[in-house]
Amino acid sequence: MRRTAALLGLPLLMIVAGCAPAGSDPAVDAPGTDPRQDAFVQRATEVADAWRPPPAWKSGYVPLQDPTVLVGDPRFTGETKIAFSNGWYRDQIELPTAKPADSTIRFPDGTLTVPLVPAATAYGQLDQGDPPPCDGRPKAPTEPKLPGGGPTIEPGPDGPVSSNAQTACVPLTVTAVKLGTAPVRTSRGEAQVPAWLFTVEELAVPVARLAVAPQAVTAPPEPAPPADPAPKGLVSAQDVQSVDGTELTWRLGVGSCDTGITPLVQERDNVVVVGGSVITATGVCNAMLKLEPVTARLKAPLGDRPVLDALTGAPLRLASS
Incomplete structure (x- = not known):
């Protein structure tokens, strides 16, 4: 992850x-x-x-945004936004390891054929590790009692406040993947770029990870x-x-x-x-x-x-x- x-x-x-x-x-x-x-x-x-700019600025592929792209409104919650920002994922499928055939980037001024990486490689780039344990989010509710065995204090204005309560650290669940395209800002304007589209159970739209192999990507000058x-x-x-x-x-x-x-x-x-x-x-x-x-x-x-x-x-x- x-x-x-x-x-x-x-x-x-x-x-x-x-x-x-x-x-x-x-x-x-x-x-x-x-x-x-x-x-x-x-x-x-x-x-x-x-x-x-170098010649590749107008003839090659120079992406000007992150290789992880959301294709629409994900309808984030607080928890899923944190998970997306940190790259916390878990896969529930068998990820294809076969190298796909070369594909095409479509720019406003033309096209470019590029090699791609397998879905498993793209997922390995997307996934940045497991979320840390969350202090303040116990696995089961507890019933704090007053000193001396007094009555249970329910959560509310008179209940105790945890100083280390925080948003739950949960990963995003990948349930499917397919090869498609995603809109990407590049040195040649907005292009449609081959991408692995990961269906995520907790989000309303797929998470796209650009599939272009590293040797076909030119860094900005x-x-x-x-x-x-x-x-x-x-x-x-x-x-x-x-x-x-x-x-x-x-x-x-x-x-x-x-x-x-x-x-x-x-x-x-x-x-x-x-x-x-x-x-x-x-x-x-x-x-x-x-x-x-x-x-x-x-x-x-x-x-x-x-x-x-x-x-x-x-x-x-x-x-x-």
Whole structure:
């Protein structure tokens, strides 16, 4: 069992979405109105100009999300979400070990034939181990009594409260598997990729594990960040949360006491560079990193353009559910 806890020749555009709700049109601001915005424009320009993807970016298979994919709404409970996030599974079937025939990835701009791994191999990658025992979740109810043998205290406002009660640690039960496809964000846009679809008793939809053999997968290129340190007040993008036409949502890594969180975007016809600005707290604050979702509306649908982080230059991956 497994797992534990992304216009040459066109003017540069900066979109400031501020605190606008998802789906609203962001305001467009010109350089010179805010030092942090000006710093972002300069930084994003350097990142976009330095973007030099390898040939495989347009001809091979470069996935930009996790190889475990949910094909629809799983209708998670608290327990099943924890199990999925940590890769806790148990199989109730005989998993095929035979290597399947080569199959096809279908991109918006064409196809690519790739070798696949057996279902048993895919399950071994999916399954990250057994859940730990859960303190505070006894196998059978107990009846706590008052000191001196008094009456039983039933659970309720007057009953004792366990200090170590927690969500049950339960695995997901795999009851069937078949070869199919799953939608995956790649360097060539959203593709239909061969995947082993595992039926899970506790979920409403199958869990897909991409079946493409490792030798056919190309890793994203190493980022080329600008030489200068990141300007004060700018924060990096951690991942892309969703892409819906022209609406792009990503997560910023901010301090838990930061305020004035503002998404920033520079859009070109071959890349989109994102980041954000914050007002850093001056008083005492912890050093905890908080992932803050922000949304902006692009001038055109994202399509196959990579989303790059303005601070590191790295192409961003689509976040897992």
